[in-house]
Each structure stands twice: as structure tokens, then as C-alpha cells.
Amino acid sequence: MTEESLRRAVLVEAEELRTLLATDTRLVLLDVRWSLADPDGHRAYSLGHLPGALFVDLERDLSASPSPEAGRHPLPDIEQLQAAARRWGIDDGDPVVVYDDSGGTSAARAWWLLRWGGVADVRILDGGLQAWLAAGGILEDGDVQVAPGDVVLSPGHMPVTDADGVADLPGHGVLLDARAEERYRGDEEPIDRRAGHVPGAVNVPTVRNLREDSRFKSETELAQQYADAGVDARTDVAVYCGSGVTAAHEIAALETIGVHAALYPGSWSQWSADDDRPVATGIERPTS
Structure with a gap:
């Protein structure tokens, strides 16, 4: 695939989405607003969302129950995810677009889970709600009701690893820590029990994927950013x-x-809760 087609398989621009919504093209649109500071994204959704968008509750729909053994946002089982996807009106073969108001940082959870469950055509609105408004898009308020869908999901369409897998990765692959640099270094830990990072992990904070307007950086910029972290298309990578x-x-x-x-x-919520797992602090550089 070309660089452009790789990007278009993951992201949709606001102008393209406006065109799609103006036609009779079948499309499921999901609003995945959420943050640690304000996990109740439904309030913001009710006040204004993209036309036809359904609200997705990250805590309820995109996560299983938290525990020290599994972490704060374990993956839901496939039956839970399928029930949610059908509630959102998704049929087999439907294209899906997900968005939020934070550069895709919460919407990407829905993108990844639906891809993991076997939905082939899922894209993130590049720039989210802000890009939609900047492109002249309108908002609707209130909840949206749709007929249930009939999509059939199955797990395993995106790669997953576990604590043992990430422990073994440094040395022959690259383990990326996507948290803020101060948490990675161990300067502070406002949420989890221990500060620091998985030994051997290289820090590339999620915010570095975005430009100031909350859109993803260009392919050239991202390729250089990850090359600096020791990553290219031949690298065995976990995040x-x-x-x-x-x-x-x-x-x-x-x-x-x-x-x-x-x-x-x-992630760190699971790793740091296990006292048998070692913790590193400071900055680690790529080994290659």
C-alpha cells in the first residue's frame, strides 16, 4: 500500500466525512468522548454531536471490570463487544467512523477493539470534533436511536501481548511506553501504585503523534519520530x-x-500492581 492509502485506511478527513454523510452511503458514526478527568462523555455528547452519531461509553462498552490483576481497562470479552456493536446498529460489512474531542486518544480504543473483533473498515476522524466544526460541519443534540445490527465478531484480528510478552521483547524488538514523559521516568505517578516503566521500554508519548490542531502528524514526521525510537516496518513492536x-x-x-x-x-496499571514485576526509572534509549 502507498503512504496515502495506509493513512486513509486508518483516518478519515472531515471534508470526506461530510461528503459521505451527505449521500446515502451507509455509515455507522460513533462518539467516544472520554477522559480520566471527566469519564462521563455522555453529557458533552447530549449537548452536541455529529449528525447521527451514537454515544459509546468507554468504561461500560469498551472495557471489562477493572482489577489489580487485569488492570484499569481490561479488554471486554467478545460477547460484550458484539452486544455493544449490535446496539450501535452495526451490520456485517458496515463502514464505521469513530471520533472524540481529544485528537482520537479515546476514539482509538473503539477503532482498535472493532478491528480486533473483525470489523474491517473502521476509521478515526482525523482532528475529531474540532476538525468537523472547522470544516463547517453541524452538530445535533440529544440521543440517537437506531435499529439493532447483526454484526458477528470474533477475537484476534489485531495482535495482543501480555506481561510476559512485553518483559521478553526488549533486546529483539521495541517496547513503546505511550505515557507522558514524567510518568515514564518515574518522576510522578498520579494513578497507579508504583512509578516508573517496564524495563527496556522506550518512551514515545501519545501526544507526540498529533499536531497542534489535534490532527495526526504527516507520515514523514511519524516515520522519523518512530525511527528515532528504533522502530520501522521490520521491527517487532508492542505498545x-x-x-x-x-x-x-x-x-x-x-x-x-x-x-x-x-x-x-x-499496561502499567497491571504491571505496576504485581510486586514480582521489576520497575525502571529515568530515560532509556533505543538499543539499535
């Missing part, structure tokens, strides 16, 4: 973050440059 949410955004960024990375769903 983690605090709880497996923003790591999906890093995986999306990597997909736009042809790099396929595994997600460590338990």
Missing part, C-alpha cells in the same frame, strides 16, 4: 500506556506508516 487506552492511538499512528504493533492491554 503500552497507563491502562491500554491511549496505547491504541499509538498503534493507529504506527499503522499509518505501515508498522503493525501489538497492544499490551493491562
Whole structure:
């Protein structure tokens, strides 16, 4: 695939989405607004969302119950995800677009999970709600009701790893930590029990994938950014973050440059809760 087609397989521009919504093209649009500071994205959704968009609750629909053993946002089982996808009106073969108001950092969780479940055509609105408004898009308020869909999902269509897998990766592959640099270094840890990072991990914060306007950087910029971290299309790569949410955004960024990375769903919330797992602090550089 060309660089342009790689990017278009992951991202959709606001202008293209406006064109699609103005036609009779069948499209499922999902609003995935969420943040640690304000996990109740439904309030913002109710006040204004893209026309026809359904709200997705990241805590309820895109995560299983949290625990120290599994982390703060474990992957839902496939039955839970399928029930949610059908509630959103998704049929087999439907294209899906997901968006948020934070550069795709929460919407990417839905992108990754639906891809993992076997939905082939899922894209993130590049720039999210802000890009839609800048392109002259309108908003609707209130909830949207749709007929249930009949999509059939199956797990395993995106690569996943676990704590043992990431422990073994440094040395023959690259383990990326997508958290903020101060958390990676161990300067502070506002959420999880121990500060620091998985030994051998290289830090590329999720925010570095985005430009100031919350759109993804160009393929050239992203390729250089990840080359500096020791990553190219031949590299065995896994990504983690605090709880497996923003790591999906890093995986999306990597997909736009042809790099396929595994997600460590338990991420730091799982690793740091296990006292048998070692913790490193400071900055680690790529080994190659």
C-alpha cells in the first residue's frame, strides 16, 4: 500500500466525512468522548454531536471490570463487544467512523477493539470534533436511536501481548511506553501504585503523534519520530500506556506508516500492581 492509502485506511478527513454523510452511503458514526478527568462523555455528547452519531461509553462498552490483576481497562470479552456493536446498529460489512474531542486518544480504543473483533473498515476522524466544526460541519443534540445490527465478531484480528510478552521483547524488538514523559521516568505517578516503566521500554508519548490542531502528524514526521525510537516496518513492536487506552492511538499512528504493533492491554496499571514485576526509572534509549 502507498503512504496515502495506509493513512486513509486508518483516518478519515472531515471534508470526506461530510461528503459521505451527505449521500446515502451507509455509515455507522460513533462518539467516544472520554477522559480520566471527566469519564462521563455522555453529557458533552447530549449537548452536541455529529449528525447521527451514537454515544459509546468507554468504561461500560469498551472495557471489562477493572482489577489489580487485569488492570484499569481490561479488554471486554467478545460477547460484550458484539452486544455493544449490535446496539450501535452495526451490520456485517458496515463502514464505521469513530471520533472524540481529544485528537482520537479515546476514539482509538473503539477503532482498535472493532478491528480486533473483525470489523474491517473502521476509521478515526482525523482532528475529531474540532476538525468537523472547522470544516463547517453541524452538530445535533440529544440521543440517537437506531435499529439493532447483526454484526458477528470474533477475537484476534489485531495482535495482543501480555506481561510476559512485553518483559521478553526488549533486546529483539521495541517496547513503546505511550505515557507522558514524567510518568515514564518515574518522576510522578498520579494513578497507579508504583512509578516508573517496564524495563527496556522506550518512551514515545501519545501526544507526540498529533499536531497542534489535534490532527495526526504527516507520515514523514511519524516515520522519523518512530525511527528515532528504533522502530520501522521490520521491527517487532508492542505498545503500552497507563491502562491500554491511549496505547491504541499509538498503534493507529504506527499503522499509518505501515508498522503493525501489538497492544499490551493491562499496561502499567497491571504491571505496576504485581510486586514480582521489576520497575525502571529515568530515560532509556533505543538499543539499535
